[in-house]
Amino acid sequence: MIEHLPALIPVSLILFAFLAGFLRLVNPRLSRYSAILGALTAFVFSIVVTIDVLKNGSISYHFGNWPPPYGIEFVLDTLTCFMVLVITGIGSTLLMFPTKPGFMIDEQQQSPLYTLVLLLLTGLCGMVLSGDLFNVYVFMEISSLTTFALVSLGGPKAAVASFRYLIMASIGACCYLLGLGFIFFTVGSVNMADVLQLLPAVYDSPSIIGGALLMITGLGLKMALFPFHTWLPDAHSYAPPIVAALLAAVQIETSAYIAIRLLLNVFTPALMSDLLPITQIIGWLGAAGIIFGSVMAIAQTNFKRMLAYSTVAQVGFVTLGLGLANPLGMVGGILHILAHALMKSCLFLVAGSISHHSGITNIQDFQGLGRRMPWTMAAFTVAALSMIGIPPTAGFFSKWYLLLGSLDNNNWVFLVVILASTLLNAIYFFRLIEKIYSPGDAQVEAGTQSKDLPKNMLVPIIILAVAILLMGAVSVWLVNNLLMPVVGGL
Amino acid sequence: MTDITIHYSYIIIIILLAIGLYGMLGKRNLIKKCIGLTIFQTAIFLFFIEGGLKDGGTVPVIDPSLGVEAINYINPLPHVMILTAIVVSTATTGVAMALLLKIYRKYNSLEEDVIMERMKE
Numbered sequence: 280m281i282e283h284l285p286a287l288i289p290v291s292l293i294l295f296a297f298l299a300g301f302l303r304l305v306n307p308r309l310s311r312y313s314a315i316l317g318a319l320t321a322f323v324f325s326i327v328v329t330i331d332v333l334k335n336g337s338i339s340y341h342f343g344n345w346p347p348p349y350g351i352e353f354v355l356d357t358l359t360c361f362m363v364l365v366i367t368g369i370g371s372t373l374l375m376f377p378t379k380p381g382f383m384i385d386e387q388q389q390s391p392l393y394t395l396v397l398l399l400l401t402g403l404c405g406m407v408l409s410g411d412l413f414n415v416y417v418f419m420e421i422s423s424l425t426t427f428a429l430v431s432l433g434g435p436k437a438a439v440a441s442f443r444y445l446i447m448a449s450i451g452a453c454c455y456l457l458g459l460g461f462i463f464f465t466v467g468s469v470n471m472a473d474v475l476q477l478l479p480a481v482y483d484s485p486s487i488i489g490g491a492l493l494m495i496t497g498l499g500l501k502m503a504l505f506p507f508h509t510w511l512p513d514a515h516s517y518a519p520p521i522v523a524a525l526l527a528a529v530q531i532e533t534s535a536y537i538a539i540r541l542l543l544n545v546f547t548p549a550l551m552s553d554l555l556p557i558t559q560i561i562g563w564l565g566a567a568g569i570i571f572g573s574v575m576a577i578a579q580t581n582f583k584r585m586l587a588y589s590t591v592a593q594v595g596f597v598t599l600g601l602g603l604a605n606p607l608g609m610v611g612g613i614l615h616i617l618a619h620a621l622m623k624s625c626l627f628l629v630a631g632s633i634s635h636h637s638g639i640t641n642i643q644d645f646q647g648l649g650r651r652m653p654w655t656m657a658a659f660t661v662a663a664l665s666m667i668g669i670p671p672t673a674g675f676f677s678k679w680y681l682l683l684g685s686l687d688n689n690n691w692v693f694l695v696v697i698l699a700s701t702l703l704n705a706i707y708f709f710r711l712i713e714k715i716y717s718p719g720d721a722q723v724e725a726g727t728q729s730k731d732l733p734k735n736m737l738v739p740i741i742i743l744a745v746a747i748l749l750m751g752a753v754s755v756w757l758v759n760n761l762l763m764p765v766v767g768g769l
Numbered sequence: 770m771t772d773i774t775i776h777y778s779y780i781i782i783i784i785l786l787a788i789g790l791y792g793m794l795g796k797r798n799l800i801k802k803c804i805g806l807t808i809f810q811t812a813i814f815l816f817f818i819e820g821g822l823k824d825g826g827t828v829p830v831i832d833p834s835l836g837v838e839a840i841n842y843i844n845p846l847p848h849v850m851i852l853t854a855i856v857v858s859t860a861t862t863g864v865a866m867a868l869l870l871k872i873y874r875k876y877n878s879l880e881e882d883v884i885m886e887r888m889k890e
Contacts (some may be wrong), residue, residue: 341844427864435875442868457813464820
């Protein structure tokens with residue numbers, strides 16, 4: 280049993296996806312419970328696998344007992360474990376949020392919501408676990424296809440946004456496939472470990488540079504790296520809250536993780552920097568994205584749209600860490616994946632529940648909400664402080680490592696960008712926090728005295744907020760045990 | 770010059786890629802964008818098929834008269850990968866069509882400018 284766990288993580292998700300689909304015909308509520316159960320099962324499996332990896336070192340799982348260069352392989356090192364934990368953990372917490380406010384449609388309505396969500400999680404886990412380049416493509420497409428359907432649930436405007444996203448994401452996937460072709464025809468293998476060994480012999484071949492560029496461009500389109508971010512604000516702000524949270528928290532970040540994996544374990548930075556400073560280019564694009572996303576977020580009046588633009592900025596942090604290409608910077612970037620996943624999903628859930636509960640979507644209507652919804656707004660404040668990067672919240676630690684990484688490289692521009700983005704974040708979140716806790720309109724307040732959210736909506740929000748606070752305490756452990764073993768060798 | 774004549778198929782693939790990209794990014798009609806996407810994907814399939822070609826190679830099923838030398842057989846991996854990619858592209862087109870249906874029912878048009886106009890109302 281234990282040796283099959285790597286495969287069981289996506290398999291359990293996919294089995295429960297179909298179970299949820301069938302149960303929906305019997306009772307929509309059962310479908311939701313089975314989805315939660317499926318995600319939790321995968322989460323438990325990931326915890327068990329992580330403990331095993333920490334004890335016995337990396338696992339390589341061979342499908343059908345075919346050894347790696349010929350067979351399909353799942354590779355689990357500590358970094359993979361970290362990502363799988365983030366994906367399944369955030370996924371199961373988000374699924375606990377009730378259907379109606381979470382997807383903006385009734386449970387009774389005829390759409391296999393939970394099947395789609397679990398398939399999305401399957402795709403993401405598969406991308407992370409997969410040890411060969413082509414399976415990454417296949418799982419990436421599974422996650423993308425379900426995303427298009429999920430985004431379009433948000434209504435006709437969301438369908439238009441989803442179609443645009445479909446075009447951009449498909450260009451991205453095609454670029455990745457084309458680049459994969461370049462690599463495959465040059466070295467004759469698609470297994471990551473195998474490619475890593477075969478590459479040095481053919482390193483000066485232009486098709487390797489072309490292939491690497493195409494693959495990274497494709498992933499850049501998928502993760503909304505700065506000049507390719509155009510599809511993101513529409514798709515994320517029109518999507519239903521749970522979907523927006525899933526996309527911003529895990530889907531975007533998984534593509535970023537694949538880019539990190541490629542540059543770390545396939546085209547190693549040391550070799551790549553002689554030919555083409557690809558990590559530096561990515562880092563600079565990330566820095567540009569941070570500034571652009573933050574400035575655009577300040578200009579927004581709609582809360583969800585502001586969060587969508589801030590996602591553009593936050594992806595910038597992950598790629599900036601990648602661009603630094605030193606252990607501390609990498610750790611900061613990867614830690615920011617977790618920090619961003621926690622705080623952005625918390626914020627999107629708050630946005631969704633406020634708009635469901637009191638119909639508020641615009642920032643100027645937030646006046647006095649702190650009095651009416653004390654718990655929700657406390658969670659919101661924690662997430663907002665974490666976005667700014669105030670200790671002891673999660674956002675502080677990832678930014679701290681990024682700062683140390685930029686100091687290590689003597690990269691003063693990145694240092695200034697990180698500090699400037701903190702200021703810009705402070706501008707748009709303190710503006711909100713001030714509104715929330717200033718006394719509201721007395722008449723409105725008298726009518727809707729202290730009506731906080733119902734418990735079932737509040738629980739996932741509070742879980743995420745507590746996790747943001749706790750992450751500070753465990754971040755040192757995470758860095759020493761999960762991240763450093765993989766990126767420390769840079 | 771000889772290089773170009775031998776590898777003429779790659780030039781056709783590049784032209785197809787360019788047509789597909791233009792269709793997706795340059796055209797304002799959503800159906801034409803879909804067609805562009807299909808052309809783009811097909812060009813990549815052709816790239817893999819062309820790359821998998823080998824002079825004097827045959828079907829990768831061991832033939833007693835040819836022996837077990839790998840040189841006599843074509844590597845089946847690119848074809849298998851493309852088979853998977855074709856499935857993916859068909860599914861993508863299917864989802865795109867479903868989205869277009871949803872858009873058309875609401876806005877009664879598939880021209881991007883008209884849809885933008887009606888979205889503002």
